[in-house]
Amino acid sequence: MRDVKQLSVSGIKNGTVIDHIPAKNLFKVISILGLEKFDNRITFGTNLESKKLGRKAIIKVAGKTFVDDDVNRIALVAPEAKLNIINNYKVVEKYNVEVPKEIIGIARCVNPKCITNHEQIITRFTVIPGNEIALKCRYCEKITDQEHLNIR
Ligand SMILES: [Zn+2]
Incomplete structure (x- = not known):
């Protein structure tokens, strides 16, 4: 405990801060980015106050x-x-994520009868934009909503 400041969530020398994540989806973001396999230092905070999102998380x-x-x-x-x-403790670039038109191979199709759930086929979805994004399967055309979203 010789340097409490270094243990705090604030301040990384170099790296990336991902902000404005809905608190309930923090672990989904970790999973999508494969952060659980990283050796680098990762800190996160969750249930932080946000005017826009209610409760947000930051990684x-x-x-x-x-x-x-x-x-x-x-x-x-x-x-x-x-x-x-972040470069040398300073923010050198900021940008928003862009919702892709298509999602390949991250999510599972909600339809138990879908061929992608029975054969080794990479899933493909057309993204239906909105407040909560939904995915339309390119194989069976069923829609997977946020509630049923299952990240591989
Ligand atoms: Zn499907």
Whole structure:
């Protein structure tokens, strides 16, 4: 406990801060980005007050920036998310996630009869934008809503 400041959630030297995640979807974002497999330091806070979202979560990943593809996939569960790229403790870049038109291979189809649930086929969905994003399966055309969203 020699340096309490370094233990706090605030401040990473280099890396990415993902802000404005709905609190209930924090672990989905972690899963989509595969953060559970990271060796880097990751800190997060949840149930923080947010005017826009009610309760929000924030994730700070040290020593890592994400490629657009990864980032846009989190739009599925955090369409309002904002990313801050940190370099030497300063925010050098800020951007919002963009909701992709199509999602490939992250989510499961809600339809138990869908071929993607029986054969080794990568799922493909057309994104239906909205307050809560839904996914339309390209194989069976069934719609998977947020409530049934199951991230692989
Ligand atoms: Zn399907």
